[in-house]
Amino acid sequence: MKPNPSHFQNDPTEAKMSIFLFFILAVAIATPKKPDLKNIQDYGFSATLYKELGKDCHNFVISPLLVETAFAALYLGSSGKTAEEIRTVFHLPPKTGIEHKYKTLIPQLTNPGYTLNIANRVSLAQKYKFVPTWETQIKNIFEVCADLLDMTNKNAAAEKVNKWFRDKTNNKIDKMVSADALTSETALLLLSSLYFQGNWDQQFSVSSTRKQTFYNHGKQQVSVDMMSASARSVNYGKSDLLNAQFLEIPLEKRHASMVVVLPDQLDGIYQLETKISEILNFRDFCPGTVNIWLPKFRMDSTFNIDKILQQLGVKDAFDETKAQFSGTVSCADCHSPYIGKVTQKTYLQINERGVEAAAGQVVHVRVPLSGGRKQFKADHPFLFYIKIKEVVVFIGRVSAF
Template structure:
C-alpha cells in the first residue's frame, strides 16, 4: 500500500503545515515567515531468511527507533479515545524524517528525540536509504510500494545538500511548482497520491491548505496489498457477536480458520499475541488480544513502557482455532497537536523553528501535519494505504491452546519482518458501517 506524507513550507508567520495519510499517508506543509510473560509455546517461530542490508547496523538502529515512535504515537492517539484507530507509522516517520534532514539546533534535537533517531544523521539517511530502496523493489507475492515526492516552490532554492539527501537517501522525486496556482498544485498532488495508493487515498490535501506563501510540500505514500499465506474459507464466515463492552455486543461477519500459527500469551501485558503471515513470509499481521473483554485500555497503558521491538519475538507455532472480524477502517488525523504533546514544539513555532538546512534561512516552519489511512481485512488477506525491555512470558503447557477468538476490542500492527519496521498499526474496538 502506498500512502503519502506531505510537508508544506510557508513563512514562519501565518504558517500552516498539513499532513495526511491515507492508509499510511503523511503530508507536511511549511511556509516562509512573513516578517522575518515467558517463552512462547510450541515450536520456535521460523521464517524465511532475508539477505542482509548494505547498512545493516543503521537499518537496525532506525527500525528500533521506528518501533519506539510507533508505540509512543499509538499511545498518544489512543489516549482519551474509545474509537477505532488506524495509521501508518512508517509513512508518518518517513515524512518527518525528511523534514528532520533540514532541521537545525533545538528544532532538530526535538524531532530526533521524539522519533528516537540516532544522533548521527548519516546513520538515519543510510537506514532509510536501504529500507525505502528495498520496499520500492517489486516482488511477486504481494504489492508493497512507497513513494517520496517533494513539491518545491519556484520561489525557494533548496540547498544542494538537502536536495541530494532527498534524492539519494529517501529516493524522493522533486518537482518545481508555482504555488500561486494553489488549486492546480493541490489537485496535482492529490492525483499523484491517489495513483500511488491505488485510489484508496483521495483528496489528501483539503482546499485552503496551500496558497501563494507555501514553499514546499513533502509527500510519502505507502501501499500494501497481500494475501494470507493461510487463507480463511469464505464458507466458514458466520455472523457472530462482537463484544464492544462486557454488556454490549454487535453481530458482524467473523472469519474462521484452524491451522498452525505463531502464538503466545504475555501475562505481563495481559493479552495473547497471534501472528498471521502474508504470502512470501516477509510481512505479517500481529493481533494483540486482551485476556478480558474490557481489557484494551489496560493493555494500552502497559504498552507505553514496553518494547515493540521484542514483544513478538518469542512466539511459537501451534495449531489453533482463530476467529477474526472481517472489517474495514478509514482514518483521517490532524497530527500537529499530538506531535507537540510528544515533544516536537519548535518545528511548529514561527519564531523558534530552524529549518535553515532546507533553503539557508530560518523563515520556514511547519503548520499542519495531516494523515489519512485505509485498511481492509477479509478472507483473502489485507489491503492498506497511507500518505504520513524484555517481556517475561509464561509457557502454556498444553498441546491444544484455547481458541483465539478476537470477538472483543484488540490492538494490531503489520510488520515488515526483514527490516523490522512497523508499516501500519491500529485498534479495532467497534464495527463501523461501510
C-alpha cells in the same frame, strides 16, 4: 479522530514560509523474520504515538514509519534546537547516520509475497528554491521526486497533489488536500504514500464467514461478519504478565505478517495499552495450528497530528519564530520555514483473501483445547501492529463496530 486543522495567519510585516506534510497510507502486514533489522527501527516513537492517539480515538490505524521518515528528511535540513527535538522524539541517529539507516531499511521492506510501494515527493512553490545540499540528500536517501507547484491556481495545485496520491494508492485515497489548505505561506508540501496489499498465506473460506457477536468496548453486543479458519504454522503466544494473547498471521511467502494482541478480559484493552512498549517487544511465540475467528472490516482514519507531535516534544518546528529549517528551502525575502500542518490518512480492509491498505487486524485468544490446539477469537477490543521483518509499518486499535 479528526482534530481541528491548524490555522495560519498572515503577518504583513515579513514574508513567511510554511511546510505542509501529508501522508497517505494503504498498508498492512509484516513479520519478525531477521533479527539483524531489530535495531534499525526503534519502537519508542511507535509506542508514544499509539498512546497519544489512543486517548481520543476508539478505532484507528496509523503508520509511525511514514511520519518518521518524513521528519528524518526534514531533520537533515534543520539545525539547533529544532534538529535536537526532532532527533530525540523520533529516536534518530546523528545526521551522519541517517543515510546508512534509511538506505539499509527501505530496500529490505520489499520482498516477494506482497505489494509494497513507498513513494515520496516534494512539491515546491515556484517562488522558492531548494537548498542544493538538502535536495541532493533527500533524493539520494529517500528517493524523493521533486517538482514545482503553481500556488497562484490553488484548485489546480490541489488536484495535482490529490491525483498523485490516487495514482500511488490504487485510488484508495481520493482527496488528501483541499485548495483552502494551500496558502500564500505554503513553501513546500512533503508528500509520502505507502500502499500495501497482500494475501494471507492460508486464506479464509468465504463460505465459513458467519454473523457472530463482538463486544463493543468490551460491553455492548453487536453482530459482525466473522471469518474463521483452522490455520497451520501460525505463531501463537500467551503472556501472563500482560494478561494477553498474541497471534501472528503470515502473508504469502511469510515475509510479512499481522500481529494481533487480545487482552484476556473483555474490557482489558485500556489496561493492556499502558504496556505498549512491552507489547511491541513480545517475542515468545510458538508455531502451531490455531482455530482463528477474525472479523471482516474496513477502516478509514484521518489525523491532523500537529498537536500530538508538539506534545511529544517537537515544538520549535511548528513555531514560525523559532523553527530552524534554513537548510531546506529559501527565497530572497523569507525567514526559515516552519511546519504548518501534518496530516495522515489511512485506509485498511481485512477480508477472506487478505489485507489491503493501511493496517488493521482483529484477533482473540481463548483457552487451549485439550488436544493442544489453540483458539483465537477476536470478539472484543484488541490492538494490532503490522511488521515487515522487525519494522513496525502500522499500528492501531479496534474497539467497536
